[in-house]
Amino acid sequence: MSEDKFGRNEDFPSIVQAQLLPQPAYQGEFTEGSLFTYRNPSKLTWMERLYLPAILSGLKLTASVFFGNMAQWTIWFFKWITGRATEADKGATTIYYPDVMRPDFSPINRGKHILTLRENDDPQCVACYMCATACPAFCIHIVAGEHPDPQIEKYPVRFDIEIDKCIFCGYCEEACPVDAIRLTPDVHLVDFKRERMVYDKEFLMSWNPTRSQEEHVYPGDRPRTSD
Template sequence: MQTLNFWQKLYIPEILKGMWTTTRHFWANVLGRRHTVTQQYPEQPTYVDERYRGRHRLMRKEDGAPRCTACMLCATSCPALCIHIEAAEHEDPTVEKYPGSFTIDELRCVFCGLCVEACPCDAIRMDTGIFALAAYDRGNFLYPRNLLLGDDEPINIAEGKTPAE
């Protein structure tokens, strides 16, 4: 074991080095020589990269119908088992089936993007850029098909909405 010399036993030089670093950073920030990285979140919009995986959405065909064919590949590839699809028969004989019920449990989702990669018809995407998912009730995190298609809007507390409004 190495023996400590006199200055190492005092710890004073190390304390002064640490205080010098703290003081230097303090005055650099006070005098404005350094760029501030803090964002005032609700007032100042946050930059979201185009590759960011945000809230899910379902895509529509040109005629307005959902692109999803209820093939169950997204639900099968999901490691969190948060996608629940119930297939239904379509009235049109050229269309085999469609999702009668399509629900995503955002509380279980790990936002891995495997559902997007597994979808053969590009029906599900995560490119909304919405990252502030907040609600008062756990049931508001079960996103049904009409919300994923954009017909309804979720209650988002982070945007200033409250259940009373």
């Protein structure tokens, strides 16, 4: 690469010409003719047209990555047999998601809903419909009933969330006056059956993120009790 006295690359005359054009007053301003045009040299040199030297330099680069990673794997192996290996020792940047949660996965991520409970395991919800009103996706469906305790007045007979419609905006959480609905960080809401994507009251109340997905009894798998 040949440079002129200003340190500019003379192999790319179009860049030099572009630098002689009026420069924008501040970064981001668009002025006529201020765009850079990059052009490759029109012809490959004789050496480049042979391909083989260029291929060899490419192989050198990939082989160096290969051997670097293999060296790191070897170190990892010797640490592994002594039981001191960590994820950072591996010669790869892979994270076994979702077996292993990414370290930058936010704990306040908005995911699956839960219904909070009172001390006697009844739902905290007072069936005020504020979450269903606030919901922009219209995915919350509540049927209210009269609660025996006159202080509480109402309770949800049914509380269904169509989780496949939900956009996880968190408005229901904001709207709730009694902190009855919350969004957990769990986002693994996949299933093969559409019926299982409608979460009912029992399911929302019994959700425990520490249990695996197989251990939960999904609403589509059992006869409805809250009708």
